[in-house]
Amino acid sequence: MVRNVYFCLQNFFCFKIRKCFDFTILVIMMRASKVNDLCHINWIQPNLNVGEIQTLNAKQQAGKPVVRLSGISKSFDGKEIIGNLNLDVNHGEFLTILGPSGCGKTTVLRMIAGFETADNGQIVLDDQDVTQVPAEQRHVNTVFQSYALFPHMTVFENVAFGLRMQKTPAAEIEPRVMDALRMVRLEKMAQRKPHQLSGGQQQRIAIARAVVNKPKVLLLDESLSALDYKLRKQMQIELKQLQRQLGITFIFVTHDQEEALSMSDRIIVMRDGVIEQDGSPREIYEEPKNLFVARFIGxxxxxxxxxxxxxxxxxxxxxxxxxxxxxxxxxxxxxxxxxxxxxxxxxxxxxxxxxxxxxxxxxxxxxxxxxxxxxxxxxxxxxxxxxxxxxxxxxxxxxxxxxxxxxxxxxxxxxxxxxxxxxxxx
The missing domain is CATH 2.40.50.140 (Nucleic acid-binding proteins)
Structure with missing residues (x-):
């Protein structure tokens, strides 16, 4: 159903703005198809070194899956959590896996990352079968809900940690770390410890650490849920802007419908380890395939x-x-x-x-x-x-x-x- 932001005057004699339960502005933006135009946040700087290659590749390979899950299943203690799941994620796409607690969305993310091994099926990352490849050898990084920053390290050392683990030449580490920190406008915080930062700043450091290695895919597991409401709203826009800037594929897990609608290119709604619907935010909201999806989204x-x-x-x-x-x-x-x-x-x-x-x-x-x-x-x-x-x-x-x-x-x-x-x- 294609709808306008306002009711037709001849039908209803007055204007009416479409809203989506508690996030009116979000759906006004969706109706106007100008979500991207409204996402101009100053903390992301142009002409970055970090991510230039990913951006170019994403444009060249648009529509080509960077992640492919084929017939994936996973059980814990004899209970099937994921059953015969198939999913393609394209280069440069912001995909959100949405569903209630216990639906299997985090398990899917952990299997892509390599933290869990699928019982059956195949996981392909950038045309390489990584089903049995350990996590440290996959070109993916994860931002966790808790951020997982090392409290005894400075901001600089936290961001540099992954580069050092990969034995990156010492001469490259400082410029790459500072590029990543400039990207999130926290270069002046390089010598601070995590406890000296706000929640939003810690979130940005976790993201800078995740992208400094130039991963093929960035996985985000409920990574905004620890923030207060106002900061979470701000970070939703900033994350989307960052993803557009870098061109990296983002796979975002959440149970928050508003986050999914406001940030995603595509949403999959899961229940009991099964994909109930796969579509754009507007398709999911306006054309639900069943009552579960309709009721879960507002x-x-x-x-x-x-x-x-x-x-x-x-x-x-x-x-x-x-x-x-x-x-x-x-x-x-x-x-x-x-x-x-x-x-x-x-x-x-x-x-x-x-x-x-x-x-x-x-x-x-x-x-x-x-x-x-x-x-x-x-x-x-x-x-x-x-x-x-x-x-x-x-x-x-x-x-x-x-x-x-x-x-x-x-x-x-x-x-x-x-x-x-x-x-x-x-």
């Missing part, structure tokens, strides 16, 4: 529906909460089939009605929550279902000034809904 209203008849190849007529509606559904279906109609809170519009002119799905306002940019409402339908609606707030717009207990109708723009059949329920 708030969603799920209406039970029954198909009445097919109108054309793309549209059907269905009964939703006792009301006949036209919805987009191009899959095979027969009259009487049970369906689910999915709508995000920001897809819905509340309209005032009079007793004599009921239209749409009718209910009563039971809750109103002011959130600054948006006004969230809970509408209780006659069936007992509670529907969440999120509207762009304008104090001069009477159309969003509804009172508790008021009888209202819920409407939406045709084609904004996602329709699933019973087999896609999860």
């Amino acid at each position: 708030e969603i209203n799920v209406f039970n529906a029954t198909m009445l008849e097919r109108i054309d190849e793309k549209r059907i007529r269905a009964e939703i909460e006792g009301v006949e509606s036209v919805v987009y559904y191009d899959q095979e279906a027969q009259s009487g089939d049970k369906l689910q109609v999915l709508l995000r809170p920001e897809d819905l519009r509340i309209e005032e009605i009079k007793e004599s002119e009921e239209k749409g799905i009718v209910g009563h306002v039971t809750e109103r929550t002011y959130k600054g940019m948006t006004l969230d409402s809970v509408i209780q339908l006659e069936s007992g279902m509670r529907v969440m609606v999120s509207e762009f707030f304008n104090e001069d717009d009477p159309d969003v000034d509804h009172s508790l207990g008021q009888k209202v109708a819920i409407t939406w723009v045709e084609s904004w809904e996602v329709v699933l059949n019973d087999k896609q329920e999860a």
Whole structure:
């Protein structure tokens, strides 16, 4: 579903900004397709030595997998954690593995890094089979949640550690370390110890240490979760900018939906060791393949529906909460089939009605929550279902000034809904 940032004026008579639960600005950015244009952060410097080769290679090899997992499985204590997983990651891509705790996402990362050995399948890194290759011989580096900085070493020594382990010529170490520190604008901190740095600075040092070796792939395991909210938001933008600057493939593991949507070129959503959906942030959010993905990525209203008849190849007529509606559904279906109609809170519009002119799905306002940019409402339908609606707030717009207990109708723009059949329920 292709949607604009604002509701169509002729349909809804007022502007409405699409928001994604608690991160309105993020989805406005997604709608405007200008996420990259907004990521101008000053701490990354142009004309870097570190990463120039990776950037060139990434452009030359765009679309070619740098990592390929084929038929990978892994069990612990007889319990299968990953089952027959297949995944390609392209050169220069920012891929996020998203899922709830225990879904296997960190296990996938550890197998790519070489910290865990796959029970079955093959891991290929840059056209080389590394399935049985030890971690220290793979051209990947990992940034951990705890950063894993050596407390007794200076910042310079921490960043230089990997170069020394690789027996890099001494004459090369200092310029490469300082290049990496300049990249994150922490060259003046070179002689400090980690405990003398803020959380964000420690994060940047961990990243500088990870990229100074010029890895093919950088793995990040929940690496922002230890930061406070404001710093985490800042680091999300900075990490994406860094990845674009260097051209290194990033594989990022998180359970945070906002991080995944704001940073990724592509997201895979996992559950119980299986990939539920693989797609762009917009595809994952706007076109979920099943209820698990829809519910995991933000708030969603799920209406039970029954198909009445097919109108054309793309549209059907269905009964939703006792009301006949036209919805987009191009899959095979027969009259009487049970369906689910999915709508995000920001897809819905509340309209005032009079007793004599009921239209749409009718209910009563039971809750109103002011959130600054948006006004969230809970509408209780006659069936007992509670529907969440999120509207762009304008104090001069009477159309969003509804009172508790008021009888209202819920409407939406045709084609904004996602329709699933019973087999896609999860």
